[in-house]
Amino acid sequence: MSIAVTGATGHLGRLIVESLLRRGVPPDQIVALGRNVAKADDLRDRGVAVVQIQYDDVDSLRLAFAGVDELMFVSGNEARKREQHRNVVTAAKDTGVGLIVYTSIANADRSTLMLAADHRATEQEIVASGVPFVFLRNSWYLENYTSQLPTYQERGIVGAAGDGEISAATRADFADAAAAALTGGAQAGQAYELGGAAFTMAGLADEVSRQSGKQITYTDLPVDKYVGVLVDGGTPQAGAEIVADGDRGVASGDLHVEGNDLERLIGRQPTTLAEASRDAM
Template sequence: MSIVVTGATGHLGRLIVSALLRRGVPAGEIVALGRDTDRLADLAGRGVVTRRADYDDLDSLRAAFAGADRLMFVSGSEVGRRTVQHGNVITAAEEAGVGLVAYTSIANADTSSLVLAAEHKATEKAIGASGLPYVFLRNSWYLENYTAQLPTYLRHGVAGAAGDGRVSAATRADFAEAAAVVLTTEGHTNQVYELGGAPFTMTELAAEISRQKGTAVSYLDLPVDKYTELLVAAGLPEGYAAALADGDRGLAQGELEVGDALAKLLGRAPTTLAAAIRAAL
């Protein structure tokens, strides 16, 4: 069986390849794709097949998907370009006769009002229309979105526009392991999994940092426009800042809170917020 993993030079794609290897998939049956194959050299050294693939280059995708039984389709990172890019992936997968496409989507993609959800919803619709057997892995936020900000939180506190909304964040490693489970076991065809960890509020995030660090950290809740301005003042491009603030708006409305499907796929509880903060500190 050949399992092709797109975006293997990125954080999630690389973790999925590692999870497949841990689950006993022979390295020679895993095909890791990326635009820069030099960044896949370490995987090639472990026996993983590596190929160049670019979502903007349909011919590269056709060549990369040759012989694929299962495709791990990691969504692209270029917001605003993903509908066209993902269309190329779907076309190449159809032509290759891929037996299963596992796509990393966003929580509650079919009903979400988040700006970032629109391209995921369009991609899910296109995959469904293609007739390809699929699995939609609707991942909520990464815990790393928060733990990466610990230095800022400790200096300035936590700010956002999430109100009392709860986010079912989980680690990239847990999402990657769930993807590997879906790719290596049966019974997932045409299923939709809403994936995330134990939900928490931004106030609870601040409290957990305070507890572990012994330093008072508070949460400042702002209107969406004011949070956008804060992010721009911190150096983020305006479009990116607006998307992040819009994510908090959706979080406040419960659009990033999901059930326990991740725990069921993993066969264990996902990594907790407390454990992720502890590891990051």
């Protein structure tokens, strides 16, 4: 069986390849696909096939997918990703891929997030293609927050999430779920809502306070005011609007995940906010 992983030179895709290897998938059955293949030289040295692709180039995708049994489709992050995702699905169908495992977003079928529209469209494209699929609907990464711990300790936490709950988990946990799905742990035709133990932004402030020994506060702002804060801090306007819309979605419950799909896929409790914060301090 051949498993191809797109985005394998990025954070999540690389972790998925590593998880597959830990699960005992032979290196010569894994194809690592990405744009900057120099980042995967060590994988090539370990026996993993490394192939350069461009989501804009359907022919490169067809060549890369030839002979692939399962495709781990890690979603792109560019503005034109809807068209790029369509190219991936078309190439997978044309080359006879037997299963697409797609990294979507939490509650994709009903989410009001700006980011969710492209994921929802991609899910629909995959279903319409007739290729068997598994949708992994990931909530936010804990790293979205732990990467900002120094800023939080210096300036406090600002956002527009209200008291909405975020079922965040680490990239590594989401990667392990993907590897489990690729190795028989998920049922084709199903969407899995993936997230860890939920917390609010006020809860995040409390946890950072506990870990750092400093009193950290959370200041909640209207969405437009939060956009202004982000822009003033150097975030481009378009990016600031997406980030602030994410917080608006948190307040609306879009990033809260019910159930324990992540725990069932990875066979253990997901990493908690406390554990991730401690490790990042």
